[in-house]
Amino acid sequence: MxxxxxxxxxxxxxxxxxxxxxxxxxxxxxxxxxxxxxxISFDGAxxxxxxxxASVLKGxxxxxIDEKYVKIYEKDYMKKSPISWMIRSRNASASRESDSLSxxxxxxxxxxxEFYSPNRFCYSACMNIVFRExxxxxxxxxxxxxxxxxxxxxxxxxxxxxxxFAYRLYYEAKKGDTRYFYAKGxxxxxxxxxxLTSRESELLNYAVKGYSNEKxxxxxxxxxxxxxxHFHSLYMKMxxxxxxxxxxxxxxxxxxxxxxxx
Numbered sequence: 001m002x003x004x005x006x007x008x009x010x011x012x013x014x015x016x017x018x019x020x021x022x023x024x025x026x027x028x029x030x031x032x033x034x035x036x037x038x039x040i041s042f043d044g045a046x047x048x049x050x051x052x053x054a055s056v057l058k059g060x061x062x063x064x065i066d067e068k069y070v071k072i073y074e075k076d077y078m079k080k081s082p083i084s085w086m087i088r089s090r091n092a093s094a095s096r097e098s099d100s101l102s103x104x105x106x107x108x109x110x111x112x113x114e115f116y117s118p119n120r121f122c123y124s125a126c127m128n129i130v131f132r133e134x135x136x137x138x139x140x141x142x143x144x145x146x147x148x149x150x151x152x153x154x155x156x157x158x159x160x161x162x163x164x165f166a167y168r169l170y171y172e173a174k175k176g177d178t179r180y181f182y183a184k185g186x187x188x189x190x191x192x193x194x195x196l197t198s199r200e201s202e203l204l205n206y207a208v209k210g211y212s213n214e215k216x217x218x219x220x221x222x223x224x225x226x227x228x229x230h231f232h233s234l235y236m237k238m239x240x241x242x243x244x245x246x247x248x249x250x251x252x253x254x255x256x257x258x259x260x261x262x
Contacts, residue, residue, distance in 0.1 A: 003153040008039060012160055015039075019164040023243050025172050026061060033063035033139075036161075040154045042141040044119055046073050049169065054087050054135045065119060065142075072115050073140070080111035083126065087138060092130035092166075094158035096150050098123060116142070125150040127158045131170035139165075171248055186250065194237045203230050207243055208250065 004012065015035045022028035029047045037045070044065040048057040057077055062070035078084045082105065083097055097106060106112055116122070122145035129137035139158065143150065187208070191201045206216045213231075217224045231243065240246045 003156045004039075011035065011039060012157065016161060016164045019161070019168050020244050020248075021242055025168075026059075028168070029061045030063070032161075033061070036141075036157070037063065039157050040141065040150070041143070041147065042150075043144050043147060044121060045139065045141040046070055048074060048077075048138045048140075050087060050129075050135045050137055052134070052173075054090075057138065069115055069119060076111055076114060077138075077140075080109065080114070082106070082109050082111070083124075086126070086128050087135050089128075090130050090133050090135055091128055092162055094125060094127040094155040094162075096123075096125050096155065098149055120144045123147075123149040125154060125158070127162060127165075129162065129165045129169055131166040134170065136169040136173060137165060167248075168244070171244070190238075190250070196234065196237065199230055200234045200237070203227070203234055207231075207247060 015032060018035075019028060019032060022031060033045050033047055036042075042064075045063040046060050046065060047063075048060040050056070051058060055078060057074045060070050060074040062073075065073075078087070082101055083095075086095065106116075116124075119142065121142040123143040124140060126138060126140040128135055129139065141150070141154075187201075187205065190196070190204065196204065202220065203216065206219065211219070213224050213227045217227045220227070235241060235243075235246060238246055238249070240249065
């Protein structure tokens with residue numbers, strides 16, 4: 001029997017699409033947590049990025065959790081959570097906390113007292129987001145006692161999004177590394193291959209450097225509307241739908257992702 005109904009699959013596919021489509025990483029994560037809550041009932045969630053050595057969480061965004069406790073989560077999870085070892089293990093599957101720990105072991109933990117208890121959380125599930133062997137993100141979702149533990153279906157939903165998150169977060173971690181792109185002359189080659197105008201070439205340059213539309217408009221002394229118009233022309237020529245897709249197809253570093261081989 002399938003875990004999901006047809007309309008749920010449609011929503012899941014829409015979420016997967018928007019993981020790549022929404023340009024702002026923070027906006028994407030906020031929206032995705034809210035959309036996931038339409039498929040998985042939870043009382044609170046946190047979406048964190050992971051430092052390269054998998055020892056520190058950063059950039060955490062909460063859903064239905066006060067910012068004070070999101071900061072506690074980010075600061076103390078790796079040091080005090082009894083399941084933080086999963087990040088270091090590079091295990092990419094979603095899991096329930098109750099599958100590896102008893103209620104007693106969870107409730108006596110210091111992290112439980114600092115984070116779970118004030119929010120009345122009782123149950124937790126999490127997904128370690130892994131690209132190849134690099135942990136790049138962590139999603140933790142929580143439920144209160146009266147709402148019961150997470151189900152196999154809930155874990156299934158998270159697992160369907162694993163690779164989509166991995167591609168996006170790994171891309172975000174690498175997009176600032178532009179040395180290879182310019183040293184090998186790829187900027188000029190791409191401009192020639194796609195017949196880009198001087199304006200479009202300049203826009204591509206700023207996009208590779210990670211500049212926002214607002215900053216590009218300021219530098220080029222044009223309106224944001226004109227920036228968007230030039231980008232639309234650029235996307236049409238390069239046969240992509242948005243800036244994320246455009247940058248994903250560029251060789252921005254020597255370890256550029258080959259999405260077709262993964």
